Amino acid sequence: MSSQYGVSFMMCLLVYGSEPEERVELVRVVSDVGEPSRQRHGDERNSRTADCRPSATGLLTSYNVVTKICMCGDSVSPRGARRWERNVAESGLSRLKALERTSTSDRISSELRQMIIEGALLPGEQLGEARIADQLGVSRAPVREALQQLVQQKLVVATRNKGVSVVTFTPSDIWEIYDARCAIESHAAVRILEGGPGARVRATDALRTALGALSAAVKRGDPREISTTDLSFHMTLVATADNSRLVDAYSILSAQALTCINRLEIVLPSGEEIIDDHGALIDALATGERDVVVKAITDHLTVAATNLTTRPA
CATH class of the missing domain: 1.10.10.10 (Winged helix-like DNA-binding domain superfamily/Winged helix DNA-binding domain)
Known part of the structure; x- marks a missing residue:
């Protein structure tokens, strides 16, 4: 592959892989580099080293290809790209950040x-x-x-x-969901304890904030809001272990558990009982003792799974 076409290819990859707000800046850089190269091109045409340098033609080719392919899908001329960038800067729109794009x-x-x-x-x-x-x-x-x-x-x-x-969840499915939840929450708690006193304090502080939100939901009395906030408390525990893959896995289990709770319309414990149960988890984590924390989590989730799989008499 010749030098100029290699530059074209690499610049296209560079800009195409960039975030939208970075593309105009990268295109501008390509253009700026191309201008002085054009002036040198005549003197270097007969030089033996000219083949090793990116010529103006090669860089401007990169510029044109990049602007046509990567500028939000629109065909934009080099001059138009620079004018657009200048107008954005002058209008204050340059402060805008790219919106989160969801497919x-x-x-x-x-x-x-x-x-x-x-x-x-x-x-x-x-x-x-x-x-x-x-x-x-x-x-x-x-x-x-x-x-x-x-x-x-x-x-x-x-x-x-x-x-x-x-999906239709059977009692066996529910026990699998809560068994997996227990494994992830227990592992997250152990990781927090292994992080030392600082990590433990950060986790307990975050959980107390989540408990406050749960308490507020209990006072409002909406069963589904209570269930959602309850799951958010447990998600906070997992998230404070600072392992994104644990969070991803737990998110799936949370959706399944919340679906089961809402479908079965299980009578929730009293507001005081809910707050006390979750407060006990915080107290267990605060002790810093692994066995105490794991037992508290296991007991808590076992009771919850039993409530979901036991039909009222």
Whole structure:
């Protein structure tokens, strides 16, 4: 590959892989480097080392390719790119930060997930790609991808010749969910203790804040808000272990657990009992003793799973 085409290729990769707000700046740099190269080009044409230097033609080719491919999908001339950058700076728009971009499939997945958790979509209900796509006004591709995400999160099941339907949790499923929750929470707690007194204090402080939110939810008396805030307390415990993969795994289990709680409409313990139970977890963590913390978490989640799988007489 010649020097100039190598530069073109590398610059295209550099800009294409950059965040949107960085692309104009990178394109401007390419342009600035190309200007002096153009002046030297005539003197260096016959030099033996000229082949090893990026020529103005090569750099401007990179610039044109980059602006056409990477500037938000629009074809923008070099002069237009510089003018756009200058106008943005003068108008104060340069202070704007790029918005968080979420794919269509992620938005569909998030909406369907929430509907399953809240019980708007019932166990066994069919989720047809065509129907969802038509209702949302999108193609079937992002809907298919969204459903695949939910299959991986075990909130829906895909059956050959039957399509995709909302999952039905059995008592055995519930015990598996809470067993996994116990494993992750216990491991997170142990990691916190291994982090020393500072990590333990940060975790207990965060949990006391979460307990305050749970207490406020209990006072308002909305069962679903209480359940959601309860799960948020446990998520706080996992998050303070500073392991993103534990958080990702626990997020899936939390959605499954919350779905079970909302579906079964189990009578929650009294407000005082809920606060005391979660306060006991904080006290156990504050002791700094591994066995005490693990036992407190195991007992707490075992009682919760028993309540979910035991039918009232």
